[in-house]
Amino acid sequence: MRLLPLSMVRPGMKLGKKIYNEEGLTLLGEQVELTQMLIQRLAKRGIDFVYIDDPRTNDVVIPDMISEETRLRATSEIRSSFRKLMDDSMKRNLSGYTQLGKNFREVINLIIDDLSGHQDAMIMLTNISVMDDYLFQHSLNVCIYTTMLGMANGYSRDELATIGLGAMLHDIGKTQIPIDILRKNGALTQDEFVLMKKHTEFGFHLLKDEANIPLLAAHCAFQHHERMDGSGYPRGIKGNDIHDYARWIGLVDSYDAMTTHRVYRKAMLPHQAMEIIFTGTSTLYEQKKIELFRDKIAIYPIGVTVTLNTGETGTVVGLNNLVPQRPIVRLFQNEQGEELAAPKEVDLSKKLSLMITGVNNDSVNDNMNLQAN
Structure with missing residues (x-):
C-alpha cells in the first residue's frame, strides 16, 4: 500500500487501511473504493493522508503499534473523561469523578502490553486516517510515542506507567479552555494566548490531589511547555529543573502537533517535523532526547x-x-x-x-x- 496526501488521491482508488470515526469505530474499511464525494468528505473532516491499496506493494504491511481493541478503549476513555471535564458542572474540579485515575491506569497498562510486542519497531505515525477532535487524538498519540521512547530509554514498568499517564493527561488542562479558543481557525489574540497558556496550570491543579494519579503525572501537565533555555512556560524554568518525564513529553508534544492536522494548517510529514525539531537542539529540547527520538522515528514512513x-x-x-x-x-x-x-x-x-x-x-x-x- 502507499501513503498519499489526500490531494493526490483520485476517485477509483481503494483504501489500504481503515479510517476511524470520532468514537474509534471503523468508518471506512479496507478496499473501499473512494469517490469524489468521499474524498471531499475526508478533506472536510481533516484527513490529510490516507493509505491507498496498490498491487505493486500489496506485500507491504504497515504495523499497528496498538491493537484495535486497545485503541477503541483508549479513545473512548479519553473522549468521555475529557468531555465530562468540559461540562460546566465539572470545571476546575474532579469531585465525584474518582474513577479517572483507575480507568486511565487500566488503559496505560493495555498500551504498555501492546507496545511491549513492538519494542524494536520504529515509531510510525498513529494519527493517519483518524477523524477526531485534535485534543483527544493528540493525547493518545503523545502517550504512545512517549511510552515507546520510555521503553527505548530503559524505563521500568512502573516508570512507563507514570510517564505514560502523564503523557496521556498532559493536555487535560485544555478542558478548562473555552471551546471557541481551542478550535479557533486562525491566530489567537494576545489575551486568548495568555489564557491558552494557562492550560498547564489548570492541568496541574486538576491532577495534583487525585489519589489514583501520581504527582509526577500532574507535573508532566504543569511542565510540558517548559524549555531547556528557560523560554517556556508557565514558570520559565530551565535544564534539569524540568522533570525528565516532562522533557520527553514536551519534545513529543511538539512533534505530534506538527504531524497532526490542525484547524489552521495541514499536517506535516515526519521528515518535515524533525527538521524543525532539530533547530531546537539544546535550546528547546535536550540533545540526548532528540538523538534517541531521531533513532526511533520513521522519518520516511512505510508507504510514502x-x-x-x-x-x-x-x-x-x-x-x-x-x-x-x-x-x-x-x-x-x-x-x-x-x-x-x-x-x-x-x-x-x-x-x-x-x-x-x-x-x-x-x-x-x-x-x-x-x-x-
Whole structure:
C-alpha cells in the first residue's frame, strides 16, 4: 500500500487501511473504493493522508503499534473523561469523578502490553486516517510515542506507567479552555494566548490531589511547555529543573502537533517535523532526547512516495532501524518518469551514493521554510 496526501488521491482508488470515526469505530474499511464525494468528505473532516491499496506493494504491511481493541478503549476513555471535564458542572474540579485515575491506569497498562510486542519497531505515525477532535487524538498519540521512547530509554514498568499517564493527561488542562479558543481557525489574540497558556496550570491543579494519579503525572501537565533555555512556560524554568518525564513529553508534544492536522494548517510529514525539531537542539529540547527520538522515528514512513537524487521514484517498503533516514525503497519510475518494466528495490543503507531528495513530489529542502505552530 502507499501513503498519499489526500490531494493526490483520485476517485477509483481503494483504501489500504481503515479510517476511524470520532468514537474509534471503523468508518471506512479496507478496499473501499473512494469517490469524489468521499474524498471531499475526508478533506472536510481533516484527513490529510490516507493509505491507498496498490498491487505493486500489496506485500507491504504497515504495523499497528496498538491493537484495535486497545485503541477503541483508549479513545473512548479519553473522549468521555475529557468531555465530562468540559461540562460546566465539572470545571476546575474532579469531585465525584474518582474513577479517572483507575480507568486511565487500566488503559496505560493495555498500551504498555501492546507496545511491549513492538519494542524494536520504529515509531510510525498513529494519527493517519483518524477523524477526531485534535485534543483527544493528540493525547493518545503523545502517550504512545512517549511510552515507546520510555521503553527505548530503559524505563521500568512502573516508570512507563507514570510517564505514560502523564503523557496521556498532559493536555487535560485544555478542558478548562473555552471551546471557541481551542478550535479557533486562525491566530489567537494576545489575551486568548495568555489564557491558552494557562492550560498547564489548570492541568496541574486538576491532577495534583487525585489519589489514583501520581504527582509526577500532574507535573508532566504543569511542565510540558517548559524549555531547556528557560523560554517556556508557565514558570520559565530551565535544564534539569524540568522533570525528565516532562522533557520527553514536551519534545513529543511538539512533534505530534506538527504531524497532526490542525484547524489552521495541514499536517506535516515526519521528515518535515524533525527538521524543525532539530533547530531546537539544546535550546528547546535536550540533545540526548532528540538523538534517541531521531533513532526511533520513521522519518520516511512505510508507504510514502520518494524521489531519489537519480530522479527515480518509488515507495518506501522497509525501514532500517540502525539508520532510519535511509530506508528500503521499491522503485517504479526511472529518471525520465517512465514506468519500469519490473520494480526494483534499493536499500539506501547500502547504497550511500543514493539520497532522498523529494517526498510526494515536494523537495526535502523545502522543509526549512515550514514553521511549527
